[in-house]
Amino acid sequence: xxxxASILHADLDAFYASVEQRDDPRLRGRPVxxxxxxxxxxSYEAKAYGVQSAMGGRQARxxxxxAVVVPPRMAAYTAASRAVxxxxxxxxxxxxxxxxxxxxLDVGGLRRLSGSPVQxxxxxxxxxxxxxxxxxxxxVARTKFLAKVASGVAKPDGLLEVPPxxxxxxxxxxxxxxxxxxxxxxxxxLRARGIHTVGQLARLDVxxxxxxxxxxxxxxxxxLAHHRDPRPVQVGRRRSSMGAQHALGAGPHSPADVDATxxxxxxxxxxxxxxxxxxxxTVTLRLRFADYTAxxxxxxxxxxxxxxxxxxxxxxxLLRAAQPELARRxxxxxxxxxxxxxxxxxxxxxxxxxxRGVELDNAVDAVRDRFGAAALxxxxxxxxxxxxxxxxxxx
DNA sequence: TCTGGGGTCCTAGGACCC
DNA sequence: TCTGGGGTCCTAGGACCC
Numbered sequence: 119x120x121x122x123a124s125i126l127h128a129d130l131d132a133f134y135a136s137v138e139q140r141d142d143p144r145l146r147g148r149p150v151x152x153x154x155x156x157x158x159x160x161s162y163e164a165k166a167y168g169v170q171s172a173m174g175g176r177q178a179r180x181x182x183x184x185a186v187v188v189p190p191r192m193a194a195y196t197a198a199s200r201a202v203x204x205x206x207x208x209x210x211x212x213x214x215x216x217x218x219x220x221x222x223l224d225v226g227g228l229r230r231l232s233g234s235p236v237q238x239x240x241x242x243x244x245x246x247x248x249x250x251x252x253x254x255x256x257x258v259a260r261t262k263f264l265a266k267v268a269s270g271v272a273k274p275d276g277l278l279e280v281p282p283x284x285x286x287x288x289x290x291x292x293x294x295x296x297x298x299x300x301x302x303x304x305x306x307x308l309r310a311r312g313i314h315t316v317g318q319l320a321r322l323d324v325x326x327x328x329x330x331x332x333x334x335x336x337x338x339x340x341x342l343a344h345h346r347d348p349r350p351v352q353v354g355r356r357r358s359s360m361g362a363q364h365a366l367g368a369g370p371h372s373p374a375d376v377d378a379t380x381x382x383x384x385x386x387x388x389x390x391x392x393x394x395x396x397x398x399x400t401v402t403l404r405l406r407f408a409d410y411t412a413x414x415x416x417x418x419x420x421x422x423x424x425x426x427x428x429x430x431x432x433x434x435x436l437l438r439a440a441q442p443e444l445a446r447r448x449x450x451x452x453x454x455x456x457x458x459x460x461x462x463x464x465x466x467x468x469x470x471x472x473x474r475g476v477e478l479d480n481a482v483d484a485v486r487d488r489f490g491a492a493a494l495x496x497x498x499x500x501x502x503x504x505x506x507x508x509x510x511x512x513x
Numbered sequence: 514t515c516t517g518g519g520g521t522c523c524t525a526g527g528a529c530c531c
Numbered sequence: 532t533c534t535g536g537g538g539t540c541c542t543a544g545g546a547c548c549c
Contacts, residue, residue, distance in 0.1 A: 133549090153517085155517065156516090156517035156518075157517090158517085158518085158519095158549090159549090171549065172517070172518090172548090172549075173517095174514085174515075174516060174517080175517095176515090177514075177515090177516095216521095216548090216549090217519095217520080217548085217549060218549085219549080220549085298547090298548085299522090299546085299547065299548085300547085301546060301547045301548080302546090302547090303545085303546060303547085304546075304547085332523095332524080333524085334523060334524065335523080335524095335546085338523090357520075357521095358520090358521080359520070359521085360519095360520090361518090361519075361520080362518080362519085363517080363518060363519080364517090364518085365516075365517060365518080368515095400541085400542095402542095402543095406516090410515085410516065412544085412545085413543080413544080414542085414543060414544075415542085415543080416541085416542060416543075417541095417542090418540085418541060418542085450516085451516095451517090451518095453518085455519095455520090
């Protein structure tokens with residue numbers, strides 16, 4: 119385990135909303151919501167009214183009627199993310215991206231070259247502010263887990279170091295919800311036992327926790343509460359799945375409607391795979407029934423592919439098999455994900471591959487590259503609205 | 514509180530192989 | 532006819548995060 123507090127967790131504040139405020143001065147100081155049907159990001163002015171990301175748009179507007187609602191501009195967020203990650207990698211080669219707007223940085227061993235971790239974090243925050251124009255919070259600690267908790271406590275626009283000799287003193291007064299991995303379900307179980315703080319959690323023995331939360335989660339949480347969970351910063355992590363989904367209204371929805379939506383989703387995912395140079399073996403159909411319970415059906419192909427045709431065939435056969443259940447229970451969401459991702463196989467030169475599927479995919483991709491994603495649409499999808507996309511790990 | 518759209522990780526059972 | 536143990540892969544569900 120590292121001895122000094124040399125892991126940074128750097129996390130852009132209200133990322134999409136901050137980009138909007140940066141690019142439109144009229145939005146500064148005002149509550150801003152990015153997204154329409156669902157809140158993708160809320161500025162801190164909007165959060166003060168209780169608006170949270172992932173909240174339904176209607177509820178958000180009820181909480182904060184004066185909020186300015188702007189549609190997402192993914193290209194702007196991607197560009198800002200690239201600029202910030204360039205600064206991360208300028209700081210240290212040991213960068214583990216977690217999502218479009220946060221990363222772990224290991225700055226151990228840079229002391230003589232760059233100064234103490236807190237000095238490095240201070241400089242990092244200044245550079246992101248000056249060069250990209252965005253606020254960013256940094257947590258500094260001995261482990262990734264604690265650095266992440268620290269940045270959460272320090273937000274927004276903050277810097278917080280947890281010194282190695284002050285870890286439990288920092289951790290134990292915190293509410294259990296602050297722990298990375300404790301969500302609503304676990305928090306409710308703990309609350310029911312009168313456990314509200316990390317300190318109370320730490321006093322429970324492992325068997326008690328395991329009986330409450332299951333063998334794996336119980337032991338893991340015990341380790342977290344005592345801060346015994348070192349994990350190294352992993353450079354060059356790549357995404358392991360890629361998917362798209364679409365919520366359907368209450369319905370009813372004909373099998374043809376659902377199939378058309380699924381085709382559009384597979385189109386999108388396959389195109390993103392090809393753009394990223396990835397290919398996948400496992401096709402997962404994601405379903406949500408009328409009662410909002412979820413289910414998945416998956417199938418693993420013999421070889422990884424980035425081709426629309428085989429991916430669509432697999433997705434369709436899963437949907438066909440689920441049709442009787444859908445007829446019975448109704449459907450409110452359909453999605454598809456491609457997992458088991460690998461680098462895309464190298465395509466042989468065109469003259470040697472009279473493969474109509476490859477040629478069609480390439481032609482469709484080329485048209486969309488030049489004229490935009492909406493330039494070509496499946497006939498069955500005409501009149502439907504495309505959904506939103508949110509990139510995560512770098513491809 | 515009526516419900517997005519992206520993801521990751523963990524668990525558990527069954528098939529299959531040695 | 533019954534009997535071990537271990538490892539990997541596949542499938543499905545669920546919790547959690549942004």
